Amino acid sequence: MRAAGIKPSLQRIAVLEYLCSRYNHPTADMIYAGLHPQMPTLSKTTVYNTLRLFCQAGLATSLSIDCQNQRFDGHLHPHHHFICTRCGKVADVPGQGKEAFPEWPGYEIERSEVSYFGICPDCRNEPDADNPHKK
Amino acid sequence: MRAAGIKPSLQRIAVLEYLCSRYNHPTADMIYAGLHPQMPTLSKTTVYNTLRLFCQAGLATSLSIDCQNQRFDGHLHPHHHFICTRCGKVADVPGQGKEAFPEWPGYEIERSEVSYFGICPDCRNEPDADNPHKK
DNA sequence: TATAAATTTGTAATCAATACAAATTGGATT
DNA sequence: AATCCAATTTGTATTGATTACAAATTTATA
Numbered sequence: 001m002r003a004a005g006i007k008p009s010l011q012r013i014a015v016l017e018y019l020c021s022r023y024n025h026p027t028a029d030m031i032y033a034g035l036h037p038q039m040p041t042l043s044k045t046t047v048y049n050t051l052r053l054f055c056q057a058g059l060a061t062s063l064s065i066d067c068q069n070q071r072f073d074g075h076l077h078p079h080h081h082f083i084c085t086r087c088g089k090v091a092d093v094p095g096q097g098k099e100a101f102p103e104w105p106g107y108e109i110e111r112s113e114v115s116y117f118g119i120c121p122d123c124r125n126e127p128d129a130d131n132p133h134k135k
Numbered sequence: 136m137r138a139a140g141i142k143p144s145l146q147r148i149a150v151l152e153y154l155c156s157r158y159n160h161p162t163a164d165m166i167y168a169g170l171h172p173q174m175p176t177l178s179k180t181t182v183y184n185t186l187r188l189f190c191q192a193g194l195a196t197s198l199s200i201d202c203q204n205q206r207f208d209g210h211l212h213p214h215h216h217f218i219c220t221r222c223g224k225v226a227d228v229p230g231q232g233k234e235a236f237p238e239w240p241g242y243e244i245e246r247s248e249v250s251y252f253g254i255c256p257d258c259r260n261e262p263d264a265d266n267p268h269k270k
Numbered sequence: 271t272a273t274a275a276a277t278t279t280g281t282a283a284t285c286a287a288t289a290c291a292a293a294t295t296g297g298a299t300t
Numbered sequence: 301a302a303t304c305c306a307a308t309t310t311g312t313a314t315t316g317a318t319t320a321c322a323a324a325t326t327t328a329t330a
Contacts, residue, residue: 028287041310045309046309048286049308049309064200064250065199107251109253113251115249116236116244118242119243162317179318180278180281180320
């Protein structure tokens with residue numbers, strides 16, 4: 001974290017550990033809910049501030065895969081994502097993500113995002129098939 | 136539109152024509168603003184309802200490229216998108232978009248989205264380089 | 271024309287994200 | 301250790317896109 005020019009505080013360390021120890025592609029709210037029990041003084045604003053800081057510094061990525069919520073990823077190796085349109089879970093797609101950017105004169109491409117949408121194994125096995133986004 | 140099982144109303148025709156006649160990947164608000172002068176009784180709720188209807192019927196696509204606004208696309212051929220992180224404009228990337236979905240047992244992939252982020256030619260030539268999202 | 275169904279409209283509510291100012295913390299200096 | 305300043309954190313208030321909902325309007329059908 002120090003290498004990215006960011007002073008490590010208790011809150012920032014907690015957020016980064018949350019991001020790196022899980023593969024749940026959390027929303028800011030999920031992070032807050034996960035950390036709040038152990039850190040009762042934590043505020044949601046700090047979570048948002050910290051996440052923006054991390055994204056600017058390249059310690060995390062902001063995914064635009066979910067229209068409802070901004071989602072974050074602390075795992076930086078290039079990879080693609082799958083989101084279940086029924087339950088909203090996001091997962092890493094294995095064995096993909098090392099493609100080059102297309103050549104497009106005049107356009108300066110810095111980052112790419114590949115998202116797949118569909119039904120995850122859990123939801124395919126559910127009986128109540130038409131209950132979208134049950135949160 | 137009738138082929139998709141949707142009754143064509145004046146409002147729906149106007150929204151579909153807006154979508155198909157432009158390549159601006161509009162937000163609901165942009166569509167409303169574009170149509171309202173010619174159709175003063177149009178309500179924003181109708182625009183939202185119509186867009187959801189179109190997406191469900193496969194007449195349009197909802198892009199999750201922009202975290203701030205839901206964006207819509209009436210051009211259905213497979214293609215990738217570029218969004219300028221400075222001005223927010225979305226453009227179609229030429230000559231891309233016909234890739235197959237990856238094989239992933241248990242996961243039912245229905246749709247994919249490829250997004251590139253960076254700076255567009257207009258913004259590269261702008262002098263005020265650090266004025267993000269000037270709308 | 272009368273009736274029912276579908277569509278549209280406007281207002282109110284929701285909810286993620288941001289703005290902002292006060293409070294707190296941490297580090298440097300004496 | 302005490303003081304000061306800057307950075308960080310916190311809580312509250314606000315914003316703004318989207319949705320909920322019920323009333324009004326339009327359309328289709330008999």
